[in-house]
Amino acid sequence: MASQSDHKAAIIDGKAIAQTIRNEIAEEVRHLSQKYGKVPGLAVVIVGTRKDSQSYVSMKRKACAEVGIKSVDIDLPENVSQDDLIAKVHELNATSDVHGILVQLPLPNHINEEKVLSEISIEKDVDGFHPLNIGKLAMKGREPLFLPCTPKARLEFCIQTQIDADAHTCTILSNEEPLLSKQYSHKIVKAIHVQGCIELLSRSGISIKGKKAVVVGRSNIVGLPVSLLLLKADATVTVVHSRTPDPESFIREADIIIAAAGQAMMIKGSWIKPGAAVIDVGTNAIDDLSRKSGYRLVGDVDFQEACKVAGWVTPVPGGVGPMTVAMLLKNTLDGAKHAIAQ
Amino acid sequence: MASQSDHKAAIIDGKAIAQTIRNEIAEEVRHLSQKYGKVPGLAVVIVGTRKDSQSYVSMKRKACAEVGIKSVDIDLPENVSQDDLIAKVHELNATSDVHGILVQLPLPNHINEEKVLSEISIEKDVDGFHPLNIGKLAMKGREPLFLPCTPKARLEFCIQTQIDADAHTCTILSNEEPLLSKQYSHKIVKAIHVQGCIELLSRSGISIKGKKAVVVGRSNIVGLPVSLLLLKADATVTVVHSRTPDPESFIREADIIIAAAGQAMMIKGSWIKPGAAVIDVGTNAIDDLSRKSGYRLVGDVDFQEACKVAGWVTPVPGGVGPMTVAMLLKNTLDGAKHAIAQ
Numbered sequence: 001m002a003s004q005s006d007h008k009a010a011i012i013d014g015k016a017i018a019q020t021i022r023n024e025i026a027e028e029v030r031h032l033s034q035k036y037g038k039v040p041g042l043a044v045v046i047v048g049t050r051k052d053s054q055s056y057v058s059m060k061r062k063a064c065a066e067v068g069i070k071s072v073d074i075d076l077p078e079n080v081s082q083d084d085l086i087a088k089v090h091e092l093n094a095t096s097d098v099h100g101i102l103v104q105l106p107l108p109n110h111i112n113e114e115k116v117l118s119e120i121s122i123e124k125d126v127d128g129f130h131p132l133n134i135g136k137l138a139m140k141g142r143e144p145l146f147l148p149c150t151p152k153a154r155l156e157f158c159i160q161t162q163i164d165a166d167a168h169t170c171t172i173l174s175n176e177e178p179l180l181s182k183q184y185s186h187k188i189v190k191a192i193h194v195q196g197c198i199e200l201l202s203r204s205g206i207s208i209k210g211k212k213a214v215v216v217g218r219s220n221i222v223g224l225p226v227s228l229l230l231l232k233a234d235a236t237v238t239v240v241h242s243r244t245p246d247p248e249s250f251i252r253e254a255d256i257i258i259a260a261a262g263q264a265m266m267i268k269g270s271w272i273k274p275g276a277a278v279i280d281v282g283t284n285a286i287d288d289l290s291r292k293s294g295y296r297l298v299g300d301v302d303f304q305e306a307c308k309v310a311g312w313v314t315p316v317p318g319g320v321g322p323m324t325v326a327m328l329l330k331n332t333l334d335g336a337k338h339a340i341a342q
Numbered sequence: 343m344a345s346q347s348d349h350k351a352a353i354i355d356g357k358a359i360a361q362t363i364r365n366e367i368a369e370e371v372r373h374l375s376q377k378y379g380k381v382p383g384l385a386v387v388i389v390g391t392r393k394d395s396q397s398y399v400s401m402k403r404k405a406c407a408e409v410g411i412k413s414v415d416i417d418l419p420e421n422v423s424q425d426d427l428i429a430k431v432h433e434l435n436a437t438s439d440v441h442g443i444l445v446q447l448p449l450p451n452h453i454n455e456e457k458v459l460s461e462i463s464i465e466k467d468v469d470g471f472h473p474l475n476i477g478k479l480a481m482k483g484r485e486p487l488f489l490p491c492t493p494k495a496r497l498e499f500c501i502q503t504q505i506d507a508d509a510h511t512c513t514i515l516s517n518e519e520p521l522l523s524k525q526y527s528h529k530i531v532k533a534i535h536v537q538g539c540i541e542l543l544s545r546s547g548i549s550i551k552g553k554k555a556v557v558v559g560r561s562n563i564v565g566l567p568v569s570l571l572l573l574k575a576d577a578t579v580t581v582v583h584s585r586t587p588d589p590e591s592f593i594r595e596a597d598i599i600i601a602a603a604g605q606a607m608m609i610k611g612s613w614i615k616p617g618a619a620v621i622d623v624g625t626n627a628i629d630d631l632s633r634k635s636g637y638r639l640v641g642d643v644d645f646q647e648a649c650k651v652a653g654w655v656t657p658v659p660g661g662v663g664p665m666t667v668a669m670l671l672k673n674t675l676d677g678a679k680h681a682i683a684q
Contacts, residue, residue: 210585218573231560231581236592238580239573243552250578 007274009310010204014196017203018322022067025329029068032336040336041070042100042126042328043092047085047111048078053104060102063325069332072098082111086119093121099335100126102328123338126331194225195330196323197258197279198233204312206256206277208233214254215239216247216267216300222260222281230256247271259300269305277312281320349616351652352546356538359545360664364409367671371410374678382678383412384442384468384670385434389427389453390420395446402444405667411674414440424453428461435463441677442468444670465680468673536567537672538665539600539621540575546654548598548619550575556596557581558589558609558642564602564623572598589613601642611647619654623662 033039042064046057057073064071072095074088085107092101101124107113117127201208213235217223223239231237235256240247242261251257251271257278259267264284272278282300299316306313314320375381384406388399399415406413414437416430427449434443443466449455459469543550555577559565565581573579577598582589584603593599593613599620601609606626614620624642641658648655656662 210587224570224573228566231566231583234583234585236580236582236586238578240578241573241576243576244578245552 007308009278009307009313011307012200012204012279012312012314012319014200014314014319014322017200018326020203021199021323021326021330022063025069025326025333026067028333028337032333032340033068036340038336038340039068039070039097040100040332041072041095041098042102042332043072043074043095043098043124044102044104045074045076045085045088045092046104047076047080047107050106053106057104060325060328063329064332067329069329070097078108080111082116085111085116089116089119093119093124096339098124099339100124100328100332102127124335126328126335194222194229195327196320197222197226197281198229199323199327200279200314200320201256201277204277206312208235208256211235211255212253213237213256213258214250215258215260216251217241217260217262217281219260219262222258226258226260226281230258257301261300263300264298265300265302267301267306269302269309272301272306272309274309275311276309278306278310278314279320280306280314280316283316283321349650351620351649351655353649354542354546354621354654354656354661356542356656356661356664359542360668362545363541363665363668363672364405367411367668367675368409370675374675374682375410378682380678380682381410381412381439382442382674383414383437383440384444384674385414385416385437385440385466386444386446387416387418387427387430387434388446389418389422389449392448395448399446402667402670405671406674409671409675411671412439420450422453424458427453427458431458431461435461435466438681440466441681442466442670442674444469466677468670468677536564536571537669538662539564539568539623540571541665541669542621542656542662543598543619546619548654550577550598553577553597554595555579555598555600556592557600557602558593559583559602559604559623561602561604564600568600568602568623572600599643603642605642606640607642607644609643609648611644611651614643614648614651616651617653618651620648620652620656621662622648622656622658625658625663 029040042060044057044060044064046053061071061073072092074092076085076088085103089101089103092098101120103113103116103120105113107116198208208230213227213230215223215227215230215237218227218239218241223241227237227239238250238254240250244250248271251267252273254273255276257267257272257276258281259278260281262282262284264282264286267278278301280299280301280303282298284298284300285295286298287294288296297317299314299319301313301316303313303315371382384402386399386402386406388395403413403415414434416434418427418430427445431443431445434440443462445455445458445462447455449458540550550572555569555572557565557569557572557579560569560581560583565583569579569581580592580596582592586592590613593609594615596615597618599609599614599618600623601620602623604624604626606624606628609620620643622641622643622645624640626640626642627637628640629636630638639659641656641661643655643658645655645657
C-alpha cells in the first residue's frame with residue numbers, strides 16, 4: 001500500500017521560493033529606479049481598525065519596504081462613506097506613481113465591496129479582482145494584466161468552498177489566525193493563490209503541458225482560475241467538486257492535483273497517483289489540544305500520506321500561502337513596468 | 343462492437359427545437375407589447391457589402407420580423423471610419439428602444455473589431471462578446487447578462503480551433519457556404535453555440551448535474567464557455583484539446599460529450615460510451631463529388647457510428663447550428679425584459 005512505502009515526496013518549500021521571488025523583485029526594483037528613476041508604488045487602503053486587517057496591511061507594507069516598493073498608506077475611518085472610499089480609489093487610479101491598488105477586505109457592512117473593487121482601474125488591479133481581468137483570464141489570446149493574488153482572499157475562498165461544498169466544514173482564517181466564518185458574510189468574486197500555484201509548479205521544474213491535471217474545487221477564487229491557467233498551459237484539466245459522485249476516481253488519474261476544496265485532509269494518500277505533483281491550497285484549522293492555541297492548520301491533502309506517494313507536495317502552512325504576498329509585489333512591479341513601457 | 347449493434351440514438355432535432363423556441367419568443371413578444379406597449383429591438387449593424395455578411399444580416403432581420411422583434415438596420419459604407427462606427431455604437435447604446443446590438447463580422451481591415459465590440463454596452467451585448475460578460479460567465483454567483491450566441495462566430499470558432507489544433511484542417515463557413523479561412527485573419531474573442539448546446543441538452547431532457555462531461559476543444563468561442571456552463575450546472579467537466587495525448591481515453595468516460603474541435607469526424611463510435619449524449623458543435627466541409635457543390639458538411643463526430651452507440655446525438659447540419667439565431671432573438675427579448683424591469 002502506498003502509505004507503507006519508503007518513498008519520500010519532494011516537499012515544495014513555498015517560503016523559500018517566495019523569498020527567492022522577493023529577492024528577484026528587489027533586484028528589479030533597484031534596476032528600475034537606477035535606469036528610470038521610477039519606484040513601483042502600491043497603495044494599501046484600509047478602512048477601520050480590525051485587528052486582523054491591520055496585521056495584514058502592516059505585513060504587506062513591510063513586504064513592500066523589504067523589496068523597495070513604495071507603499072502608499074491610506075487609512076480611512078470605519079464610518080467612511082462608500083462614495084468617499086470610491087472617490088479615494090478614483091484618486092489613486094489617477095495617481096501616476098501608484099501602480100497597484102489594494103483595498104483591504106472585509107469592508108464595513110455599509111459599504112458594497114464588489115462595487116468598490118470594480119472601481120479600481122484594471123491597470124492597477126493587482127489583486128486581479130476585476131471581472132474584466134477574470135474575463136481576460138478565461139479567454140485565450142487575451143492575457144489578464146494580472147493574475148489574482150492576495151492572501152486575505154483565503155477568507156472568501158473558504159466561504160466560497162463552504163457554499164460550494166455545503167456540509168463541508170471550513171474554518172475561516174486570516175493570515176494564520178482562525179476567525180469565525182460568520183464574521184464574513186461577503187462573497188467577493190476573486191481568485192487567490194492561483195498565480196502562486198502555477199509559480200510553485202514552474203519553479204519546482206514540473207512541466208504542465210500534456211499532463212492530466214485535476215482541480216478539486218470550483219471556487220471563483222481558486223478552482224476556476226487555476227483550471228483556466230492549467231488549460232492555457234496545455235494540461236488536460238478536470239474540475240471535480242462537491243457534486244462529483246466519485247472524486248477519487250478522477251484524482252487517482254492526475255499527474256497534477258490542485259487541492260482547493262476547503263475540506264481538511266480529504267485527499268488521502270491512496271487517492272494520489274505515485275509521482276504526482278500535489279499543490280495544496282486548502283488551509284483548515286483542526287483541533288489540536290497538544291498546542292496551546294488548541295488548533296493546528298492542515299490542508300485539503302493528508303500531507304503525511306501524500307509524502308509517501310506523491311512526487312512533489314506542498315505543506316500547509318508554508319506551501320502556497322507564503323507565495324501570495326510575493327505575487328502581490330510582483331504584480332505591483334509588473335504594473336510599474338507596464339506604466340514605464342507606455 | 344458498438345458499430346454493429348442495432349441501437350439507434352435519439353437524434354436531437356435542432357431545427358425543430360429552434361422553431362419551438364422562436365414560437366415561444368413570438369408569444370412573449372406579443373405579451374410584452376400588449377402588456378407594456380414595448381417591442382424588443384435588435385440593431386443589426388453591417389459595414390460594406392460582403393455577400394456572406396449580407397446574407398447573414400438578412401437572415402437575422404427576417405428572424406426578427408418572424409417573432410415580432412423590431413430590427414433596426416444600420417448599413418454603413420465599406421470605408422466608414424472606426425470612429426464613426428464606434429460613434430454609431432454609442433448612439434445605439436443610448437437608444438432606449440434598442441435592446442440588443444449586433445455588429446456583423448468581419449469588419450473591414452482598417453477597423454479594429456475587438457475595439458468596436460468592446461464599445462457595445464454590456465446590457466445590449468446580445469452576442470455575449472464583452473469580456474465583462476465572459477468574465478461573469480466564468481464566475482459563479484455572477485450571471486452573465488447574456489450567454490454567447492451568433493452563428494457568424496462559427497468563423498472565429500473554426501479559426502480558433504485551427505489555431506488551437508495546429509494541423510487540424512477546418513473549412514471556414516459562413517452560413518452553409520464554405521469560404522477560405524485566409525479571408526478571416528481576425529480572431530475576435532467570443533463564444534458561440536454555447537447557449538444552444540445547453541438548451542439542446544435541457545430541451546431533450548438530459549440532466550447535467552453530477553454527470554461526467556467532456557468538452558473536446560478549448561476555444562474561447564465554444565470550449566471554454568461551454569465547459570464553464572457545464573461546471574455551473576454541476577457536471578464534472580474535463581476539457582481535452584489538441585495537446586491531450588490520448589483524447590479517446592477521456593471521451594470514452596463521458597456521459598455528455600461536447601465536440602468542438604473543428605476536426606471532421608474525429609470522434610468515432612468506439613470513442614463514445616453507450617447511452618452518452620453527444621452535442622456536435624463542429625461544422626466541417628469535406629469533399630463530396632456526389633454533390634453538385636462538391637462538398638458536404640460533417641461534424642466533429644462520426645454521426646453514423648454515433649447513432650449506433652450514443653443515447654442522443656445532434657446532426658450536422660441541423661443540430662446546434664439552427665439554435666444560434668434563436669438564442670440571439672432570446673437574448674434580445676431578455677434584454678427588453680431587463681430594460682422594462684428597470
